[in-house]
Amino acid sequence: MVPTASDTASATIPATPDRADFEGRRAYGRARRIGTPRTSHAVWETPADRADPIALLEEQAESRVPELVPIRHGRMMVSPFTFYRGAALLMAADLARTPKSGLTVQLCGDAHLSNFGLFGSPERRLLFDINDFDETHPGPFEWDLKRLVASFEIAGRHRGFTDEERQQLRLAAARGYRERMIEAAESSVLDAWYDHLDAEQVESWVKAERAASRADKRQVKAVETIVAKARTKDxxxxxxxxVTNDDGEMRIIADPPLIVPVEDVVTDAHEIRNTEATMRGILASYRSTLLVARHPLAEYRYVHMARKVVGVGSVGTRAWIVLLTGRDASDPLFLQAKEARASVLERFLEPSEYASHGERVVRGQRRMQASTDIFLGWRRVRGDGGIERDFYVRQLHDWKGSFDPEVMIPRGALLYARICGETLARAHARSGDRVEIAAYLGRSARFDEAISEFSVAYADQNDADYASFIAAIASGRLEAREGL
Structure with a gap:
């Protein structure tokens, strides 16, 4: 990694204060500006020795399910934004070359605008929060924010927004983060910890924007529709x-190559039994990692499983959906067991403190989210050839709702950008030092403008990488399967 000013100026920065010393924490946060001025975050210039982006993608493909890798590439081909969704490793390598604030939080690791959304809490409230933690890892708070703000610039270009409209998006996300972090720093300890955003608050906010003529009727209706649909996705x-009923047995419906029942993934009868036995073992043993002692999972029984392709960046990793039933066939439950690999951030930061990457994902999610799925846990298993793989398990569908960037309009995107910025700040305030970060950010727009400027430069980098990616497919270096 290239040394930055923050590495060389540490002697002028005071020692990290005690957590109970609020004034000391504020002074420490302000002092971090000495080595890493807020304006330093504006810069992105392509290093002469930058790694080949296609080589990094090829490296990721080596350990993934071979027949699924072309699907991943096909999904990344759709636009520069979908490419960006699959290019977390590329950006992690680039962020490692940028100035660092030295203020560490639990990073999401892939905080783009499509990794936020609605989901149901155990208390049966519909919350808005970050919803993807495959890459979570401790690191500089600004890495997540840079990835988030750049995603709005890239998506805005894809949607044909004007320069001014995209600038407003970038500044709204950065300002939302900064102002929410300052509010968290000035709140009581428990108020900052319990802070969250639920669907009712989002609806109320949009209606208030409508009353102030900053939103129109279509936006209010769109939000109401997303919320209503989320409640039906259970x-x-x-x-x-x-699920279908096959001669009296419930079976997951095949939709290859996106959903492939276990008996079609491994066709040998002995292998099928072993694979299902392994899954039963995961379900029985992973209970020890759940937060609830007498967990309802004990009342469910295994029925069937299938491999399922999910997302963009995750395509090619091993992911299973598992059908279980409780009291009877009318009491189903779907779980997802998803392979967890080393975070793309790890090679550029400190190694994970956890031996299991499943545990890394779960503990990172619990640190960042306001409320977490009661079925979330992890397990390491030994598979073919004695290879150990880490998995985390969660509920597949529980009131899911999301914002579709393909149909976003400038005004609606502006509201969404601010909400995402604020949501990221809440997550960082729980896992990092909100007082230090708020003091570093300050009350001026200087930091917002720096992140905005970086995002424009990085969107240019993403465009160049996307062009190289398309050329690699055209030349046959990479294989892609479109439309899936």
Whole structure:
């Protein structure tokens, strides 16, 4: 990694204060500006020795399911934004070359605008929060924010927004983060910890914007529709869409190559039994990692499983959906067991403190989210050839709702950018030092403008990498399968 000013000026920065010393924490946060001025975050210039982006993608493909890698590339081909979604490793390598604040939080690691959304809490409230933690890892708070703000610039270009509209998006996300972090720093300890955003607050906010003529009727209706649809995306709806009755037995419906039942993934009868036995073992043993002692999982029994392709960046990793039933066939539950690999951030930061990457994902999610799925846990298993793989398990569908960047309009995107910025700040305030970060950010727009400027330069980098990616597919270096 290239040394930065923050590495060389540490002697002028006071020692990290005690957590109970609020004034000392504020002074420490302000002092971090000495080595890493807020304006230093504006810079992105392509290093002469930058790693080949295609080589990094090829490296990631080596340990993934071979027949699924072309699907991943096909999904990344759709636009510079979908490419960006699959290019977390590329950006992690680039962020490692940028100035660092020295203020560490639990990073999401892939905080782009499509990794936020609605989900149901155990208390049966519909919350808005970050919803993807595959790359979570401790690191400089600004890495997540740079990835988030750049995603709005890239998506805005894809949607044909004007320069001014995209600038407003970038500044809204950065300002939302800074102002929410300052509010957290000035709140009582427990108020800052319990702070969250639920669907009712989002709806109320949009209606207030409408009353102030900053939103229109279509935006209010769109938010209401997203919330209403999220409440219908539950386990019963998943059951009705994904399950059929085959001669009296419930089976997950095949939709190859996106959903492939276990008996079609491994066709040998002995292998099928072993694979299902392994999954039963995961479900039995991973209970020890759940937060609830007498967990409802004990009342469910295994029925069937299938491999499922998910997302963009995750395509090619091993992911299973598992059908279980409780009292009877009308009481189904779908779990997802997803392979966890080393975070793309790890090679550029400190190694994970956890031996299991499943545990890394779960503990990172619990640190960052306001409320977490009660089925979230982890397990390491030994598979073919004695290879150990880490998995984390969660509920597949539980009131899911998301914002579709393909249909976003400038005003709606502006509201969404601020909400995402604030949500990221809440997550960082729980896992990092909100007082230090707020003091570093300050009350002026200097930091917002620096992150905005970086995002424009990095969107240019993403455009160049996307062009190289398309050329690699055209030349046959990479294989892609489109439309899936």
């Amino acid at each position: 386990r019963l709806r998943a059951f009705s869409k994904l």
